[in-house]
Amino acid sequence: MKEGPDIAQIGALIGDPARANMLAALTGGRALTATELAAAGGITLQTASTHLSKLETGGLLAQRKQGRHRYFTLADEAVARLIESMMGLAASRGHLRHQPGPKDPALRKARICYDHLAGDFGVRMLDSLVASGSIDAIGDGLAVTAKGESDLQCIGIDVSSLKSSRRPLCRSCLDWSERRAHLAGSLGKALLANFMEKGWARRIPESRSVIFSPEGERQFLKLFPLEA
């Protein structure tokens, strides 16, 4: 009667609120210490320690020791995608953790999704890239066009070097706040890195929020216009 893999183990790991909060914090892409994760989960360090070892043996987390610190990250991109897609589902079912607070609008405007840009700005960027013919959207698949490759080169992104990596260049990722797709993959990562290098955007510590400077926002909106 029991066929196939056991999803209950993974579900139970994510099903505890403290663990879920720690995983959500790690969706920010940064490696975090046990102490930081304890704060994110709203629990003491002892409790966090047992949770973290469960998550690690369950294959959801990876850790590396560095001095007396222990840095945790999501095990791989597959886990990140799972968490994100669960957030999408949770949002669509109205499972919310928060009274909409002051930080929420910023989060919906622009935030980190593992290693790329999400939120209103992330969705707008992908829409604009598709509209301008820089990216072809076929079904759920995304591919950079020749035009896109040269346009991105002008911004300072070398697409051909990104292509050589194992990781897919483009990937669409469902946005939980916008309920629309934004750009993930190595190109999504490179674009966000590019904005931060230029000083257009910076991360808020202890949060997934990404804040654009006034000038950065102006440039971003000019670079990725919306269709009329």
Added chain:
Amino acid sequence: MKEGPDIAQIGALIGDPARANMLAALTGGRALTATELAAAGGITLQTASTHLSKLETGGLLAQRKQGRHRYFTLADEAVARLIESMMGLAASRGHLRHQPGPKDPALRKARICYDHLAGDFGVRMLDSLVASGSIDAIGDGLAVTAKGESDLQCIGIDVSSLKSSRRPLCRSCLDWSERRAHLAGSLGKALLANFMEKGWARRIPESRSVIFSPEGERQFLKLFPLEA
């Protein structure tokens, strides 16, 4: 500190073994009654009843009453995709529910994944369609080519009528047994329906297994050859 949607609720729903087994059973695509799901979960009807109402209020299940029966299905395709992707992750992390039993090989060979064909045969079919130029694979995206459209017409599938539906024509779905992509979307559904109409394949009751007749298997393998 609490940002974004609450994935813990959904995780907890999936995290109970009985509920996970019921959800997995529903991945077979059939609507099942509370009694059938109780058997799938290995619990009594009373316990199943409470589980099912939790899953329904949690937004994972939909139900329709029909006489004195109550038929449950997964709420929508998004839920089905979540369950499937969790199976993929669980399989890759070695979370298995079973001692590899006699039914297992059949399941790996061909099975239902919500409404389309998965397992070795499902993966082979997509590989062959891509190799023959009937489907273009761009990143994770799949698109039917002109050649594919006419080839499929010969088999008895009218692609243009499928296109008119809201649902994506092609979608790639990660296979937990093969760890490779197979074909989902309305075309995946139509192909499986086509095989069953022709008598090539039939479903096994109470299981996700799909059994091909000797003749059906011969035809299938001929229609979807592997690259040398």
Added chain:
DNA sequence: TTCATACTTCGATGGTAACCGAAGTATTCT
């Protein structure tokens, strides 16, 4: 060497939820 920081392990506690028997409701069949 001593103190401090970062984290783990142990042990005890408490709360939650899964579970089933029994009784109750709704629908269909005869």
Added chain:
DNA sequence: AGAATACTTCGGTTACCATCGAAGTATGAA
């Protein structure tokens, strides 16, 4: 109407696990 089927609700038990204090280990700093 009466019986049977399908399912829900209630109540009480049980078992698990998240939690934290306290003590233990490991690494770094003074």
